[in-house]
Amino acid sequence: MSDARAAGVLVAIREEFAPYGLNIRVPWIRDWERPAFSQQGITRDVARRPLEAPCDRVLAFVGRDVRDFVWGAVMPEILGAVELRTRTKGYVVVEMGSLNQLLTFSSPAGNAVHEFYHMLGCDHWDGRKKVQDHIARLKRAARDNRARGEDFFPGLAPSGRLYLTRGAVDRRFGLAAATPAPVPATGLARND
Amino acid sequence: MVRIGVVCLLAALALAGCTAMGPVGPGGSAEDIGPTAELRL
DSSP, X not given: OOHHHHHHHHHHHHHHHGGGTXXXXXXXXXXXXXXXXXXXXXXXXXXXXXOOTTOSOEEEEEOOOHHHHHHHHHSOEEOEEEOTTTSOEEEEEOOOOOHHHHHTTOOHHHHHHHHHHHHTTOOTTOOHHHHHHHHHHHHHHHHHHHXXXXXXXXXXXXXXXXXXXXXXXXXXXXXXXXXXXXXXXXXXXXXX | OEEOOSTTHHHHHHHHHHHOOOOSOTTOXXXXXXXXXXXXX
């Protein structure tokens, strides 16, 4: 996938959540090899990666290949997912290329925004008030965190449990605490 | 998020309004959502 496409998706996410008083920053972007064909395989790969400071969320962008095109022509297609333990990690397909996408007017930016709502604790069918409540709860928790010296925007699990530290998120996946991210790797890896 | 193509197109379109998780609009206020916070993606 191209840097321009990634940048466009990120702009859409930022614009969607600015009215909620969320300033979304991207500390780094790095190359990542798609680990599997299926939603389950991709989600598992993303979920088992530690949350590296200063990141609060990890969102993988997935491109397309011939297999996706063939599958999308005849079968239901999953265009993004967020893990359900902490809802801090997920992926989204950011390239057009299937009949399904065309017929359902699905855009990569729209899908990314949808998944990002999940990363803020929102469920399908949540109305505006509930979405606001989830985001407001997370923002309050983030403020409390900072007051305690914990620089992390918490995750909100489907159970309602808040994950207040990166360590708590990593432990939920049986991971050791992550070390800070190394030097950024790609053209879009600026602090923007 | 599952997108089902040709067969369920109409159903998908009919549900689109219900599944949308919309932005803050009329009815939302700064008090509802609190001051700006930073999230690093």
